[in-house]
Amino acid sequence: MKLHLYKNPSQPIVYYGTTQVVEVSNQIQLKKPFRAMWVSNVANIDFPVLTDVYDYQQKIITMLDTAKNFHLNAIFYQVRTTNDAFYTSQLNPISRYLTGQEGKQPPFDVLKFVIDEAKKRDIEVHAWCNPYRVSLNGLIKKDDYLKTCDSNNLAVQRPDLIILNKEGQIILNPAKAEVRQHIIDSMVEIIENYEVVGIHFDDYFYPYQGLDDIENDLKDYEERPDKNQSLDDFRRHQVTLAIQGVYHAIKAVKPSVRFGVSPFGIWRNSVESEHGAHVSPKATQSYDNQYADAYLWVKSGYIDYIVPQLYWEFGHPLAPYADLVRFWVKTCQHTNVDLYLGHGAYRLGNEGEYENPEEVSNQLKYANPYKTVKGHVFFTYKTFLNQDKSRQGMVSLQQTLKEVAE
Numbered sequence: 211m212k213l214h215l216y217k218n219p220s221q222p223i224v225y226y227g228t229t230q231v232v233e234v235s236n237q238i239q240l241k242k243p244f245r246a247m248w249v250s251n252v253a254n255i256d257f258p259v260l261t262d263v264y265d266y267q268q269k270i271i272t273m274l275d276t277a278k279n280f281h282l283n284a285i286f287y288q289v290r291t292t293n294d295a296f297y298t299s300q301l302n303p304i305s306r307y308l309t310g311q312e313g314k315q316p317p318f319d320v321l322k323f324v325i326d327e328a329k330k331r332d333i334e335v336h337a338w339c340n341p342y343r344v345s346l347n348g349l350i351k352k353d354d355y356l357k358t359c360d361s362n363n364l365a366v367q368r369p370d371l372i373i374l375n376k377e378g379q380i381i382l383n384p385a386k387a388e389v390r391q392h393i394i395d396s397m398v399e400i401i402e403n404y405e406v407v408g409i410h411f412d413d414y415f416y417p418y419q420g421l422d423d424i425e426n427d428l429k430d431y432e433e434r435p436d437k438n439q440s441l442d443d444f445r446r447h448q449v450t451l452a453i454q455g456v457y458h459a460i461k462a463v464k465p466s467v468r469f470g471v472s473p474f475g476i477w478r479n480s481v482e483s484e485h486g487a488h489v490s491p492k493a494t495q496s497y498d499n500q501y502a503d504a505y506l507w508v509k510s511g512y513i514d515y516i517v518p519q520l521y522w523e524f525g526h527p528l529a530p531y532a533d534l535v536r537f538w539v540k541t542c543q544h545t546n547v548d549l550y551l552g553h554g555a556y557r558l559g560n561e562g563e564y565e566n567p568e569e570v571s572n573q574l575k576y577a578n579p580y581k582t583v584k585g586h587v588f589f590t591y592k593t594f595l596n597q598d599k600s601r602q603g604m605v606s607l608q609q610t611l612k613e614v615a616e
Contacts, residue, residue: 211236215525216566223524226488226533232524234575238613242578244515244550244585245611246284247277247594248338251307252291253346256591259310263317270324276594278331280608281615286410286472286587287324289400290339292346293363293382297321297337297404301396303360313360325405336408336470337400341382341393341452343414348378352425355380364392374425375417384416384448384501385430393452394459401464408468409460413519415449415500445501450512457512470515472552472587473504475522475534477541487537490528508547516547517587521554523563524572531573539582550585551577555607556592559599567602571610578614586614 213223213232222231250256256273260266277285289296294305294312297320303313308320321337328335344365345355352374356366365372365380373383382389397409421427431444439447457469474496478486482495485505496502507513518538522529535551542549553573557564566572570588577583588607593600 213524213572216563216569223530223532226490226528226530232530232532232576234572235579236575238575238610239579240581241616242583242585242614244284244548244587245280245282245615246286246334246336246550246585246587247280247282247591248286248587248589249273249288249591250589251288251296251305252340254307260308260316260320261310266320267318267323270320271327273591274324274327274331274333276591277333280594281611283332283615284334284336284407285324285328285591286336286338287321288338288340289321290337290341290396291343292340293344293365297400299396299399301362301392301399302364303362306358312358313362321404321406329405334407335405336410336468337404337406338410338412339397339400340412340414342384342389344372344380344382346379348375348380351378352380364389372425373427374422376419376422378422379417379419381417383427383430384445384452385427390448390452390455394455397456398459398463401460401467406467408470408514409456410469410517411453411456411471413472413474413496413500413502415496415502416445418494418499442498442501446497446503449501450503450506453507453512457514468514470517470548470550471502471504471507471513472517472519473502474500475518475520475538475552476529477503477505477518477537485541487529488533489530489537493529505541508541508545511546513547515550515584516542517550517552519552519554519589520573521552521557521589523557523569524576525563532576535577535580535583539580543582548584549582550587551583552587552589555588555594555600555604556590558593558603559601564603567606570603571606574607574610574614586611 215221295302306312478495478497480486481491524531
């Protein structure tokens with residue numbers, strides 16, 4: 211089936227910069243072994259603050275039953291949102307998004323409950339962690355925000371390890387060895403105490419907005435051992451050191467636990483790099499903006515799986531979905547890194563091409579013939595419960611997932 215713009219049915223959808231029309235088959239050819247959703251706890255996107263034990267546990271059960279009903283077999287459950295914990299920890303305070311106040315203990319072990327209930331349904335639990343974020347945004351000034359943090363928060367104990375983005379958001383400084391060690395130790399603590407199948411990082415490395423003019427990592431850069439290293443290369447190296455460190459620590463402690471990352475879906479474009487994606491040079495690149503060299507991580511085997519966030523539609527003028535799938539397939543081919551595609555199901559029903567209820571289902575159908583694509587992940591859980599503008603698209607997705615799973 212040749213694709214056409216939903217908003218302009220007479221116009222065919224083509225690969226970027228070409229006249230070649232994108233086609234999908236309605237026939238599912240390959241089963242995909244990994245099917246998951248992100249469960250977002252930051253800012254209480256998918257779950258409220260815990261006020262009643264029974265009600266909260268029932269919400270967890272509903273979430274897992276929903277996953278099962280949609281033929282999913284894994285969840286990325288967010289356990290570190292803002293340098294905190296949705297689990298029992300000696301290194302990090304309990305999250306404000308769990309109990310309403312950072313450091314306030316919950317009445318039961320939420321992560322253990324999630325894992326126990328997931329096991330009953332043969333659903334994998336991957337512990338989703340944000341490595342650097344301390345505050346969600348810069349709406350509260352740094353000193354005032356830190357007063358709301360628990361004394362067990364590294365940002366409170368070591369304010370010399372934090373920096374700001376241009377909007378005042380607090381992050382741990384990626385250029386500090388102590389920060390890398392804290393991230394590594396936090397991941398090891400999780401896998402030693404909980405039966406998670408994987409550790410999962412999202413796309414927030416260096417901030418999208420750029421760093422503050424004063425509270426930044428430039429002093430660390432000035433003290434770099436390699437004086438020939440550019441600032442951009444220095445920052446990429448810091449992030450890669452963290453990825454390497456986490457990977458090796460996990461394998462040393464519990465080799466069966468998998469480590470994966472979900473980067474922004476554009477590494478680089480083909481104008482900037484011969485290995486880049488065939489997309490517009492105007493599109494944002496994680497290589498330059500978050501200093502996340504996901505291509506290197508795949509080729510060097512620093513991760514077990516990768517979930518590029520491909521939230522663009524087929525008809526996007528700068529970064530079409532189909533072109534990005536081609537890039538990631540080529541990147542992951544002949545490596546030991548499993549490729550799962552990240553889909554923006556939350557966009558279904560939004561103005562534009564995602565008004566097409568078949569948009570996400572067509573994305574699965576397009577990727578289906580690629581053996582390198584091992585699965586699909588959807589953002590975010592609440593979309594699976596949504597009964598308004600995304601409902602028709604989710605009903606279609608449920609059927610496609612059934613075909614992919616069986």
